Amino acid sequence: xxxxxxxxxxxxxDDDHGHHDEPFLGHHFKDHDHQFNTGKLGIWLFLGQExxxxxxxxxxxxxxxxxxxxxxxxxxxxxxxxxxxxNTCVLLFSSLTAAWSVxxxxxxxxxxxxxxxxxxxxxxxGFLGIKYxxxxxxxxxxxxxxxxxxxxxxAMEHAMHGVxxxxxxxxxxxxxxxxxxxxxxxxxxxIIAYAWLLKxxxxxxxxxxxxxxxxxxxxxxxxxxLVWIFLxxxxxxxx
Amino acid sequence: xxxxAVDVGHADYLKHAKGILxxxxxxxxxxxxxxxxxxxxxSLLLGGAFALxxxxxxxxxxxxxxxxxxxxRMFTLHGAVMVFLFIIPSIPAALGNFVLPIQxxxxxxxxxxxxxxxFYIWVLGACFLMWSMYDSAIDTGWTFYxxxxxDNANAVSAAAMGVFILGFSSIFTGINFIATINKMRPKGMTxxxxxxxxxxxxxxxxxxxxxxxxxxxTLLLLTLERTMGLGIFNPALGGDPVLFQHFFWFYSHPAVxxxxxxxxxxxxxxxxxxxxxxxxxxxxxxxxxxxxAFLGFLVWGHHMFTSGQxxxxxxxxxALTFTVAIPSAIKVFNxxxxxxxxxxxxxxxxxxxxxxxxxxxxxxLTGMFxxxxxxxxxxxxxxxxxxxFHYVMVGGTLMALFGGIYYWWPKIFGRMPNDKMGRLxxxxxxxxxxxxxxxxxxxxxxxxxxxYYSYLPEFQDLxxxxxxxxxxxxxxxxxxxxxxxxxxxxxxxxxxxxxxANSLEWYCSSPPPHENFKVQPEATDPYDFSxxxxxxxxxxxxxxxxxx
Amino acid sequence: MAYRENEAEAHDEEHHEHHIxxxxxxxxxxxxxxxxxxxxxxxxxxxxxxxxxxIVAMAIAGAKxxxxxxxFMHLWFDQxxxxxxxxxxxxxxxxxxxxxxxDTKRNEPFRDAYDATNKPTPEGRxxxxxxxxxxxxxxxxxxxxxxxxKVPEHQKPKVPWPSQLPDTPRVAPTAH
Ligand SMILES: [Cu+2]
Numbered sequence: 001x002x003x004x005x006x007x008x009x010x011x012x013x014d015d016d017h018g019h020h021d022e023p024f025l026g027h028h029f030k031d032h033d034h035q036f037n038t039g040k041l042g043i044w045l046f047l048g049q050e051x052x053x054x055x056x057x058x059x060x061x062x063x064x065x066x067x068x069x070x071x072x073x074x075x076x077x078x079x080x081x082x083x084x085x086x087n088t089c090v091l092l093f094s095s096l097t098a099a100w101s102v103x104x105x106x107x108x109x110x111x112x113x114x115x116x117x118x119x120x121x122x123x124x125x126g127f128l129g130i131k132y133x134x135x136x137x138x139x140x141x142x143x144x145x146x147x148x149x150x151x152x153x154x155a156m157e158h159a160m161h162g163v164x165x166x167x168x169x170x171x172x173x174x175x176x177x178x179x180x181x182x183x184x185x186x187x188x189x190x191i192i193a194y195a196w197l198l199k200x201x202x203x204x205x206x207x208x209x210x211x212x213x214x215x216x217x218x219x220x221x222x223x224x225x226l227v228w229i230f231l232x233x234x235x236x237x238x239x
Numbered sequence: 240x241x242x243x244a245v246d247v248g249h250a251d252y253l254k255h256a257k258g259i260l261x262x263x264x265x266x267x268x269x270x271x272x273x274x275x276x277x278x279x280x281x282s283l284l285l286g287g288a289f290a291l292x293x294x295x296x297x298x299x300x301x302x303x304x305x306x307x308x309x310x311x312r313m314f315t316l317h318g319a320v321m322v323f324l325f326i327i328p329s330i331p332a333a334l335g336n337f338v339l340p341i342q343x344x345x346x347x348x349x350x351x352x353x354x355x356x357x358f359y360i361w362v363l364g365a366c367f368l369m370w371s372m373y374d375s376a377i378d379t380g381w382t383f384y385x386x387x388x389x390d391n392a393n394a395v396s397a398a399a400m401g402v403f404i405l406g407f408s409s410i411f412t413g414i415n416f417i418a419t420i421n422k423m424r425p426k427g428m429t430x431x432x433x434x435x436x437x438x439x440x441x442x443x444x445x446x447x448x449x450x451x452x453x454x455x456x457t458l459l460l461l462t463l464e465r466t467m468g469l470g471i472f473n474p475a476l477g478g479d480p481v482l483f484q485h486f487f488w489f490y491s492h493p494a495v496x497x498x499x500x501x502x503x504x505x506x507x508x509x510x511x512x513x514x515x516x517x518x519x520x521x522x523x524x525x526x527x528x529x530x531x532a533f534l535g536f537l538v539w540g541h542h543m544f545t546s547g548q549x550x551x552x553x554x555x556x557x558a559l560t561f562t563v564a565i566p567s568a569i570k571v572f573n574x575x576x577x578x579x580x581x582x583x584x585x586x587x588x589x590x591x592x593x594x595x596x597x598x599x600x601x602x603x604l605t606g607m608f609x610x611x612x613x614x615x616x617x618x619x620x621x622x623x624x625x626x627x628f629h630y631v632m633v634g635g636t637l638m639a640l641f642g643g644i645y646y647w648w649p650k651i652f653g654r655m656p657n658d659k660m661g662r663l664x665x666x667x668x669x670x671x672x673x674x675x676x677x678x679x680x681x682x683x684x685x686x687x688x689x690x691y692y693s694y695l696p697e698f699q700d701l702x703x704x705x706x707x708x709x710x711x712x713x714x715x716x717x718x719x720x721x722x723x724x725x726x727x728x729x730x731x732x733x734x735x736x737x738x739x740a741n742s743l744e745w746y747c748s749s750p751p752p753h754e755n756f757k758v759q760p761e762a763t764d765p766y767d768f769s770x771x772x773x774x775x776x777x778x779x780x781x782x783x784x785x786x787x
Numbered sequence: 788m789a790y791r792e793n794e795a796e797a798h799d800e801e802h803h804e805h806h807i808x809x810x811x812x813x814x815x816x817x818x819x820x821x822x823x824x825x826x827x828x829x830x831x832x833x834x835x836x837x838x839x840x841x842i843v844a845m846a847i848a849g850a851k852x853x854x855x856x857x858x859f860m861h862l863w864f865d866q867x868x869x870x871x872x873x874x875x876x877x878x879x880x881x882x883x884x885x886x887x888x889x890d891t892k893r894n895e896p897f898r899d900a901y902d903a904t905n906k907p908t909p910e911g912r913x914x915x916x917x918x919x920x921x922x923x924x925x926x927x928x929x930x931x932x933x934x935x936x937k938v939p940e941h942q943k944p945k946v947p948w949p950s951q952l953p954d955t956p957r958v959a960p961t962a963h
Contacts (some may be wrong), residue, residue, distance in 0.1 A: 038423070039350075040865075042415075044869045049449070052876060052880060053452035059880075060460070089821065095855060095859055099813055100813055171470060175471070208805070215861075218859075219860055222856075226852050233827055449876060449879050476907055536882065537886070
């Protein structure tokens with residue numbers, strides 16, 4: 001859904017009937033600046049929409065943490081803080097490369113732009129790889145969401161040290177999986193968007209005059225990072 | 240200020256390119272608007288057919304024409320189709336798409352591709368909804384309340400995903416409109432010189448962008464709940480069903496304003512044009528649109544007074560609900576003040592506008608009863624609620640939509656709609672509507688619960704009156720459609736400005752050329768009607784010679 | 788809703804400076820983010836009290852978010868309207884969460900009493916024999932009768948419930 005939107009949002013620049021001499025300038029815009037500013041407003045509105053979308057999940061989180069704080073304290077013992085912290089660093093680094101890719105496009109440095117995009121994609125894959133390790137570990141131990149929550153006795157003992165777990169503990173994992181899962185889907189969306197961007201960058205489409213899509217997709221990528229910045233302490237770091 | 244020249248001469252957008260593919264791949268906002276107009280009209284007829292079946296069933300207590308299971312499905316489908324397929328996209332996506340860029344004098348909306356994408360996303364969502372009907376129509380009511388929806392055997396997931404997808408269509412339209420209005424206004428058009436339709440579309444778009452994603456996440460969680468046993472809303476698993484209602488109404492209360500604000504914008508245009516008078520209190524109407532949009536976000540809990548919501552929350556929500564009445568009333572008073580002393584021209588669109596004011600006032604005032612905490616405990620989930628929101632949503636949106644269609648039809652298709660049939664339809668819908676829904680206020684206040692298959696004998700008379708009214712309303716709508724559709728074949732050719740209005744869309748030919756305007760014209764004062772005079776030859780308005 | 792800024796900006800011919808971030812600023816921001824990440828992981832090991840720990844964690848996350856927004860996302864240099872959209876959306880998220888949060892405590896006693904006899908599990912509710920009242924009010928720890936709803940004094944309705952009226956038989960509370 002969102003990746004389609006972000007692609008469309010970035011793609012609308014090169015509208016069909018362009019100015020004759022400017023292949024990437026839409027016929028209904030005055031000039032590149034006009035197009036860039038309009039596109040930027042569009043992507044910010046899209047990010048606002050994303051915030052409300054994740055806002056629903058954060059709301060569910062807040063309500064359950066308010067009503068049943070125990071399950072959060074118990075649940076976080078099942079998560080691996082180290083992997084979470086490493087993933088945070090990976091995403092932060094990818095945000096740096098994403099921001100740098102905008103700089104490269106603005107300077108018209110094609111090689112640098114492609115390198116930064118490639119690094120961002122690599123980090124995104126790295127993030128998903130670590131997430132995969134975490135998830136498969138959980139699946140293996142039967143630590144799943146809601147109805148499917150059936151942890152092995154060892155996993156239970158390891159996290160709870162013999163204390164009986166709250167009967168709503170599975171709700172914590174519903175929230176954990178749905179929040180990190182949707183975030184993961186946004187990462188995949190980012191990879192698709194960046195792959196498309198890499199192709200266009202290789203074709204030499206971007207330069208100081210026209211770099212809207214690089215900027216917009218980077219903004220989207222930073223938002224994905226922002227969401228994780230909050231998910232990490234809310235899910236992994238509970239006292 | 241020099242008025243822009245009337246733009247005539249090159250091929251209009253309907254003839255610009257030929258063949259079905261030139262429509263399906265079009266990026267032209269006008270064609271996309273027309274496609275939306277077609278699909279939302281079909282949805283209206285479909286939802287209307289469900290409504291008539293429901294009303295026919297209620298003609299007698301007990302089984303009349305269908306079983307109770309079928310009945311539950313019918314009212315659910317009526318609600319879901321009407322809300323998600325018809326009312327929400329109708330005015331903004333159909334009329335708004337057509338009119339908004341031309342009123343700004345630009346060639347297209349800011350993101351034409353996104354605009355087309357949002358149309359196809361609508362089609363995809365509609366397919367899901369249709370599939371769910373074919374599979375096993377849902378009977379949860381259009382609200383999808385948990386826990387019933389968490390584990391009943393019907394195609395709730397397909398329907399929920401359909402609505403999820405439709406939501407993104409709505410969001411993208413909103414993004415497009417905000418960006419277009421913000422960045423592409425013509426020279427001389429500050430925010431406070433825009434036609435009021437644009438203000439209301441702007442406010443609507445803000446709600447679409449900020450509220451719809453919450454509906455999306457709600458329905459996604461519901462679908463995951465059903466397919467993967469997530470358990471966030473399911474009390475059997477320790478989840479919280481009231482949380483679903485908070486989520487759902489955080490969207491669905493503001494959605495009421497997605498439905499009615501564009502209608503208010505249309506009415507502002509109609510009232511000013513056909514009263515031949517500068518709209519009264521322009522900035523109040525403009526600000527009230529924004530105020531409604533903002534306050535609309537803070538009142539959702541008034542749908543939950545009997546849900547087990549805490550008393551504190553209920554009291555806060557009840558108090559906030561009353562504040563929404565203020566901007567709504569401001570609009571009604573301003574329309575009335577505009578008409579006072581104006582030279583009122585009772586055209587078909589104006590008849591619809593007047594009927595809007597009447598019906599919206601009743602709908603709005605009865606909303607006050609329902610917003611009152613203790614009264615609502617009595618009236619909650621009765622026919623009183625049903626009557627109230629139909630007065631607002633049908634009396635509001637449907638009347639404004641028909642008014643708008645009759646007003647802009649000459650511009651869209653270049654043909655004058657059949658005036659006789661238009662007037663007849665305005666009369667029939669007004670009478671039919673009141674006969675249908677006024678008795679429901681009485682039914683509700685006497686305790687008739689909504690969504691019931693059968694009823695006590697003493698309710699029979701009122702139910703039968705209501706059913707008769709529904710069929711009159713149905714005929715009125717069909718006559719209304721016939722009046723415009725038949726004009727395509729034998730209607731009089733429309734002049735560029737049949738009504739003497741002064742916003743920019745009346746400066747280009749009817750139908751408009753492919754690119755609307757070769758160069759973006761300077762803004763006009765949309766409520767200064769003095770520059771036009773009646774021209775007998777074209778039977779339309781032309782610029783007065785002194786200014787031309 | 789702040790049309791004023793927008794009005795000014797829509798008519799300044801849409802010219803903005805294409806602000807290019809210097810490597811120093813970019814790397815500095817990133818280092819700052821890394822330090823804050825270390826800080827938040829460290830802070831959780833210190834016991835400030837459950838609520839305070841949450842506040843500290845959220846404050847650090849907020850600081851990181853501001854760094855990303857203002858510098859990586861260029862918001863510091865961006866047009867005012869974009870800033871407004873983003874923080875406006877944040878305000879709506881906060882409104883959504885905080886107003887819903889008012890309602891967290893809505894039915895605690897009822898829910899807990901219900902949970903005591905109908906334990907929520909991944910498989911669905913299972914009936915259990917309650918041992919101790921789930922709600923301890925004014926030190927009374929009397930064992931709840933199966934099916935009896937124990938409600939704190941201030942939550943009790945002024946009018947007697949149907950089950951407390953003399954001639955209605957006691958009925959067990961059921962899920963609504
Ligand atoms: Cu409401």
